[in-house]
Amino acid sequence: MESDEIPSPDGTPPGHDMQWPGTELQRSEWFTGVQQSVIERRLTMSAADYVGQLSTISAYLVLPSPEREQVFSRITGVLPETVEIAADITVHLARRRCAQ
Numbered sequence: 001m002e003s004d005e006i007p008s009p010d011g012t013p014p015g016h017d018m019q020w021p022g023t024e025l026q027r028s029e030w031f032t033g034v035q036q037s038v039i040e041r042r043l044t045m046s047a048a049d050y051v052g053q054l055s056t057i058s059a060y061l062v063l064p065s066p067e068r069e070q071v072f073s074r075i076t077g078v079l080p081e082t083v084e085i086a087a088d089i090t091v092h093l094a095r096r097r098c099a100q
Helices: 022-027 045-054 066-077
Strands: 031-039 044-046 082-086 090-098
Touching: 022 031, 022 090, 044 045, 045 066, 045 082
Parallel strands: none
Antiparallel strands: 031 090, 044 082
């Protein structure tokens, strides 16, 4: 699999200054002053827990069971005992335009 990322519904590229749904809020006549912030989160978990987390991602769930198990086995084989994860959260704030 090339990537387990889910593309933006509106086609916004990953490196763009404003990510979806902020891009949609900016285009909306209902909102103004759209801001985007990133809350940085760093987690540490065991390799087994990390693979368990991967097993909930649809890109892996759609694989045939034997192939999925092979992928998880290969991933487990190269991971250290503990895995550090960047689990940043992107949030958006917008003000509702007043009706005139």
